[in-house]
Amino acid sequence: MKVSIFSTCLVDLMFPGVGRAMVEVLERLGCETDFPASQVCCGQPTYNSGYLEESKQAMINMMLAFEHSDYVVGPSGSCIAMFHEYPHVFAGDPQWEMKAIALKEKSYEFTQFIVRVLGVTDVGAKLEGSATYHRSCHMTRLLGEAETPFLLLENVDGLQLEPLKNSDNCCGFGGTFSVKMPRISEQMVDEKSACVAETGAEYLISADMGCLMNIGGRMSRTGKEIKVMHIAEVLNSRPAAVKGGIYA
């Protein structure tokens, strides 16, 4: 199966390990990957700020970048949810509406793709320890995918999942919201951090780097110890014995 990797700008700028883990898992599961180099950003930062015309340029760039892809897979429920919004943005636009629909139909969040398209729930990952999972609002509510991360995490050998109190409350990231309304965002992320800390888990896992940057960054600042992992990195954690066989 041919999969085009949508790395997302946060991964491009700051978290190469996440993109790498995603590629390695997908290839281990038999996918052939490519990376359309003209991709940039889904356009969400400007779109959510109300700058529609600026956003459309970013969106058009993405539609063109992935025009010839069979599947597009990204490590972010939020960015993929933005792709799924394109048909709404370009509704009635003779030039772009069909392309927007086409991109939506072939785009999947990473865990969603593994479960819904590849039909796999056990990727053979192993990670010892206790973890709690933060469900991102955009992945759960806008993309409508609440199940697949859990289906996959349940099968990670050695991983114990701790329930997170008020797990459906937003962490306070909200993209530009976090910098435009920093005081409100701060209250939200403080409550979320407290709930995360309360679980006593060793790892905080999510499928969105935006949320993880927010919660992890706040916990780091306030001295709350936790190891932050993107779910791709968790699913790419291998028993030491098979490590190194990744490229074989």
Place this chain on the structure above:
Amino acid sequence: MSLKTDNRAFGVRTEDGIGDAFMRGAVGSAQDSLKTRRLTAATTLGDWERWRELGQQIRQHTLENLDYYLGQMADNVERRGGQVFFARTKEEASGYIRQVIENKNARKVVKSKSMVTEEIEMNHVLAEAGCEIIETDLGEYILQEDDWDPPSHIVAPALHKNRNQIRDVFADKLSYQGDETPEHLARFARKVLREKFLEAEIGITGCNFAVANLGAVNLVTNEGNGDLVAALPKTQIAVMGMERIVPTMEEMEVLDNLLCRSAVGQKLTSYITVMGPRAEGEVDGPEEFHLVIVDNGRSDILAGEFREALQCIRCGACLNVCPVYRHIGGHAYGSIYPGPIGAVITPLLGGYDDYKELPYASSLCGACTDVCPVKIPLHEQLILHRQNIVSQGRTGAADRIQMKAAGKFLSSPGLFGSTLRLAYSMTKLMSRHGRIVRGPGPIEGWIGIRDMPQPVKKRDGFRAWYENRERPDGAAAETEVADRTARTAGDLKTTEVGPKPGRDVSVEEASSRIGRGGDNA
């Protein structure tokens, strides 16, 4: 009270809310307990999604045919001996009500809870005319006695007050001498209010739904005060926003179900009443019945891109799940309509001059849209407001410059490539130990309270890794990549470089890039 409840700036109001530990505790625990109750009430009804769709269809159908149903409603009210007044503005609405009361030479008015009467500033107008107005909903009564403290929630207006504060209000204003036990407070209020009901000459109610084919008004309450307001005084005035209408009782039943379950997690509230002018042979009910149908900007909303906001049935469910409302409370919105629905309709009714911050008071998490029983796309409407605010040039110059620049570089592979190439060195002076510690505008908003990792060097980035690993000599590429990854992680650490033996590199890398987990700094 008017639409506007506070003249101070949004930031000041927000700080007030954030600083009110009691209010936040009350709102938080109300949200938490309502969440379970609402879910239970929704699931026992069966396929909740189908019910929501039905609710949405009913509301949309009614809005599309609003002229027809309003005409039908008015005809039926008049046929039953009532009088109908269509008010284009809030002044017309409250002016008519004042006239009705003056014509009766009446002074004593009892009122059951109604948001639209707040919107049209009715209490103010009637007080000016020398009327004594008594709010009979317990929450509203408490607020009235507390010198008209504004409501902070659509359904539970005094949510921000605790029992001690309520006891103090009653003691100060009404010489109450009991303790703060809720039952005692309620019994006291009930005794005072009972006298007021019996004395009242005019009863004013809101209207949850007008039932067009009956010419009747449906009220949904828990305290029974609405029924007393409608039944005891000789004259009743019901006030409705012009969108609050259903074709028949069949649709009313669906919407009442959605309303009660969404608002308070009850199957039904204690009182579901359908009322109107007293018919011949009936033993109670008002002798004179007036229905005031208020437009006050709704026609414009109906004609525009925010029409779906008029589907609202005022259940308050969006407030009960909103994480922003949770922390700032209702007063921070500065409007009688707080929370997500308030952030959508307040700027429509009151304009962007006063309310342009409200659409930004949302992380766009979508909890409101998800919970809305009539499927108003609330978070999308907030984005729509933002688009209007931008297109009307109401955003600040700094915001415009940043966003235009962002638009450019987020749509240009070339510019983004340069950014990836330069990000590390550009942020070098702003960073210490792999974390950004200072920066312009938006970055300041972030790092003021959170750590932020520094962008990686281009050669350590994902794109470089992806390109390099595809070289034919796979083994060599792999070694180099592992080495580089270690150096990236090392950039973030002060004492420790590279992966620990026996652990996956990516685990270390992930945690060290954000949290303190892998960082000994």
